[in-house]
Amino acid sequence: MEATKMKKLILTVTVAMMILATSCGDTAPKPPSNAGVSTAAQPDFSTEKGIAEYLAGTWTFMNIQQDNNFTGCTMTIAADLNVTLSFYQNNPKKDKGRYKGRITFDKIFADGEESPDVLCIDLEGGKSDFFFRHETVYDGKQVLSLCFAGNGEAIFHNMEMNGDRVFLFEKEIDEQPYSELHKNSEFYAVYWGGNHDAIWLDDVIPNAATAAVAIFYPATMACYKNDLRQSVLYPISSVATWDIANNKGLIPSGLYAVKTNQQGEIIAISNIKPHTDPLLEAAIDATFKAELSMGQYSYEDHIHLKYKQPVNGYKVEVAFLPQEAIYDKISGWATLRFKNQTTGEERRIGTSYFAVSWRNFPDIFKNQDQLLSMAENEELGLIAKGQTYNLDYKFFENPGMTDKEFILSHPFFYGEYPFFFADVNFDGKDELLLTNFGQGQRGCSSYTVFSIAPDGSFQLMTEAPFDRLDDFSTIDRENKQIILPAHNSAEDYSETVYRLSEL
Numbered sequence: 001m002e003a004t005k006m007k008k009l010i011l012t013v014t015v016a017m018m019i020l021a022t023s024c025g026d027t028a029p030k031p032p033s034n035a036g037v038s039t040a041a042q043p044d045f046s047t048e049k050g051i052a053e054y055l056a057g058t059w060t061f062m063n064i065q066q067d068n069n070f071t072g073c074t075m076t077i078a079a080d081l082n083v084t085l086s087f088y089q090n091n092p093k094k095d096k097g098r099y100k101g102r103i104t105f106d107k108i109f110a111d112g113e114e115s116p117d118v119l120c121i122d123l124e125g126g127k128s129d130f131f132f133r134h135e136t137v138y139d140g141k142q143v144l145s146l147c148f149a150g151n152g153e154a155i156f157h158n159m160e161m162n163g164d165r166v167f168l169f170e171k172e173i174d175e176q177p178y179s180e181l182h183k184n185s186e187f188y189a190v191y192w193g194g195n196h197d198a199i200w201l202d203d204v205i206p207n208a209a210t211a212a213v214a215i216f217y218p219a220t221m222a223c224y225k226n227d228l229r230q231s232v233l234y235p236i237s238s239v240a241t242w243d244i245a246n247n248k249g250l251i252p253s254g255l256y257a258v259k260t261n262q263q264g265e266i267i268a269i270s271n272i273k274p275h276t277d278p279l280l281e282a283a284i285d286a287t288f289k290a291e292l293s294m295g296q297y298s299y300e301d302h303i304h305l306k307y308k309q310p311v312n313g314y315k316v317e318v319a320f321l322p323q324e325a326i327y328d329k330i331s332g333w334a335t336l337r338f339k340n341q342t343t344g345e346e347r348r349i350g351t352s353y354f355a356v357s358w359r360n361f362p363d364i365f366k367n368q369d370q371l372l373s374m375a376e377n378e379e380l381g382l383i384a385k386g387q388t389y390n391l392d393y394k395f396f397e398n399p400g401m402t403d404k405e406f407i408l409s410h411p412f413f414y415g416e417y418p419f420f421f422a423d424v425n426f427d428g429k430d431e432l433l434l435t436n437f438g439q440g441q442r443g444c445s446s447y448t449v450f451s452i453a454p455d456g457s458f459q460l461m462t463e464a465p466f467d468r469l470d471d472f473s474t475i476d477r478e479n480k481q482i483i484l485p486a487h488n489s490a491e492d493y494s495e496t497v498y499r500l501s502e503l
Contacts, residue, residue, distance in 0.1 A: 051116065058074060059076075064253060081104070083101050101121050103121050139233070142173050148167075166217065187203050188204050188258070189202060190202045191250045191252060196236065204224040207283055220254075223283035237267045240269070292335060300386040303389065304318070308390050309392065313342065328358060330356055330371065331355040332355075334350070351448075354437070424469070442472075444472060446470040
């Protein structure tokens with residue numbers, strides 16, 4: 001986060017979920033003639049008046065995925081804090097709804113003497129909470145981020161999100177951010193736009209976030225501080241070497257390692273890989289621990305699980321807080337951390353229904369009866385004392401049946417795996433399924449499904465049938481259909497069939 005105190009704000013709105021992206025211009029931006037002189041005023045978040053002045057204007061959703069068919073949003077905020085959200089489909093051009101409301105101020109992390117840190121936008125139908133942050137100024141634009149805080153109704157549900165709960169908007173301003181170039185230097189920076197001739201970079205310092213609101217942002221956005229949120233236009237050397245993850249180019253809001261020559265031209269830029277960067281890795285770990293310490297329990301209160309084997313290309317760790325015993329499982333709250341082995345990017349998911357077998361803890365449990373006895377005497381908390389366990393991902397044996405045969409016979413593993421990857425929408429790509437142990441109909445497990453975006457982020461699939469999968473569901477790969485049964489009673493049974501053409 002910032003070294004200087006940056007206001008943490010929350011937007012409360014009701015409307016929809018999106019893809020973050022910004023397109024680069026066709027013509028090369030020219031380096032400024034007055035480089036070294038900053039004409040961009042820094043926002044004033046110390047008063048309600050300053051916050052209102054910053055917000056006033058028309059903000060446009062940034063399509064950082066560069067998807068021509070994206071659904072976008074224009075957010076117009078008046079000086080009196082009335083707000084209009086206009087949703088649209090880009091290709092083909094089509095209006096997708098307009099919502100009006102009003103912004104009011106509130107406080108969550110701010111105390112009585114501080115300016116508001118929450119914006120509440122009441123629209124027709126409800127509201128939702130978003131942390132708000134000024135990100136940068138570049139090329140005559142201001143950029144703000146809205147980070148879903150999990151409160152209220154889901155907003156932007158008809159748009160795709162970048163999987164990290166953050167939505168980026170930009171507003172045109174009259175000022176230009178011209179500052180000194182870093183010459184003959186190596187540094188970290190966030191990319192905001194440009195093309196093959198010159199790009200806008202905002203230099204940052206990797207550092208564990210200390211502000212409480214910071215931990216709600218994605219790890220790569222929360223683990224750096226930014227003293228001056230202002231970008232600089234860097235020319236690119238003709239001998240520059242490029243090492244961008246997956247060869248897909250630079251992504252606005254992405255964090256990169258940069259190297260320049262004596263003229264301030266970029267000669268190398270590479271996507272950050274935390275597993276090869278001890279400083280950034282330490283910052284992400286500290287942010288992760290801070291997030292776990294936000295609630296009633298500290299990081300040291302949890303059991304820490306590390307899977308020995310990579311799972312679908314991810315190194316997986318879990319911070320687990322056991323709460324109860326169900327059958328042969330220990331269930332409770334958990335945060336799962338997925339780290340891509342190729343890019344080093346990290347994603348986290350929280351759940352209240354994580355469950356593993358007592359057999360994973362031979363030093364604590366000798367048999368299932370001991371587990372149930374400990375649960376009956378409310379002693380499960382005794383095992384949550386910061387221990388680390390290295391687990392095998394394979395929990396059980398299937399006599400006479402290969403893993404592939406078992407998957408075909410039951411794609412959800414009967415709740416035995418707390419998470420797994422499988423293609424459940426027949427698009428040829430795996431989705432991530434998180435097991436909600438014991439939360440399905442008749443006491444079976446249900447499953448939360450996340451698609452995996454091109455940038456590696458996890459995006460919650462909220463549409464039917466993926467929002468209602470449980471152990472009774474059938475994934476018919478041969479006929480490319482999903483069957484959802486409803487067991488209301490022994491005599492009340494029905495089925496709903498979803499075919500690929502309808503999914």
